[in-house]
Amino acid sequence: MTADKRIASKLTEEVFEQAWNSIKTVRDDVSFELWLRGIALFNSLDEIRTNRRRNEIGQTEQAIPENTNNYDSYLINLPDKERIIFFLHEIEGYKYGEISEVLYEYTLEEIKLTNIATREKMLKDFQNEL
Secondary structure (H helix, E strand, O other): OOOOOHHHHHHHHHHHHHHHHOHHOOOOOHHHHHHHHHHHHHHHHHHHHHHHHHOOOOOOOOOOOOOHHHHHHHHHOOOOOHHHHHHHEEEEEOOOHHHHOOOOOOOOOHHHHHHHHHHHHHHHHOOOOO
């Protein structure tokens, strides 16, 4: 959910450290992958909400990698709310209800409408490339 490799690397370290420290909390009825993805998701959202790393490194905008294609660049430059909802639903496959449980500051309807609007905007912006 971030384009900055330094931020992603620090988040990855934190996720695995947190997972290691709480490995005993994995329930039998939840797969390890789902449990680990949950930790990663909550850490990523916390990062985005607080801009913690950007402030640490004195950066105010997403750093876009050089080898990024138009589509990836477009996603990186979406506002946080649109990017997170689109990423979780369209790329990660989360259902709207699951997203609303994580993004508790938005209603289910708001999440659906945001994703629909983002898809429509993307289709319009990329219609010549399709």
